[in-house]
Each structure stands twice: as C-alpha cells, then as structure tokens.
Amino acid sequence: MYEKLYLPAIENGVGAVFYWDMTYKEIIAAIQGNQRRMKSEFQIHASLVHRLGNLLGRAVNDPKNYPDISKAFPGLFEDDTSLAKNTPSEKVQSQQQDWRRMKANIEAYAAERRKRGEGNNNRGTSSPDNRGDDKLT
Secondary structure, three states, rough: HHHHHHHHHHOOOOOHHOOOOOOOHHHHHHHHHHHHHHHHHHHHHHHHHHHHHHHHHHHHHOOHHHHHHHOOOOOOOOOOOHHHHHOOHHHHHHHHHHHHHHHHHHHHHHHHHHOOOOOOOOOOEEEEEEOOOOOOO
C-alpha cells in the first residue's frame, strides 16, 4: 500500500526521506493539502487572466472609460496617486515640489544654526580634500 502512494506523495511535495516515517493519514493529508494549494493557485491565475482580458477589452474598445488601478484591482491599492502620475508634466511638477520642499528644509536648518550661533565660521574644511589639515606634516 505504501509503495502505491510513494510516487503521488513525491509529486505532491512530500520528501522522499520523510515519506517512510509518515503514517497513512499523514501521507493522504499531505497529498490533499498540496492539491488544494495548487487548485487555489490555479484559481488565482485564472482570475488574473480573466481580469486582464476584461481590462484589455476596455483599453481597446473604450479607452476613455479605462479604470485606474485602484478601481481595476479593488482592495489592493488604497492610494494610487503615485502610480497614476503617468504624464511627464505631472512628474516634473512633483519633482519641483520636492525640490522646493528640500530648499525650505535647508533654509530652516540654516536659520536654526544661525540662531544658535553655529555659522560657517571655522569649519575646518579649507583644504582641497576637505580633511581640515592645511599643513602637511
């Protein structure tokens, strides 16, 4: 009986060494568990293929009503603002906003240092290699 289950068990992920130490119920449970897992994976793939076909049909036949990613895959993407920016002008605008934010942060940092009296005086980086050692000894 165990010899008949050996090949199906190995095909379903049971280790060849561990097979001989397992009981009949454990072997059957391992085979059935792997078959359920594979069926679930196939269902996920089939669902994805079906969804992709639906989206392709919309893209070809009715591109104006093509859904954004949060509507196409509900529950997976809550905030689609970073993925929805596809036009170059929107990307440039977001980079400019980031640049302006960085500039404001640097100015605030410099103002705080000036307030504390930690200006650029005597930073010790006057040598070309920025190590602060003007004299070679």
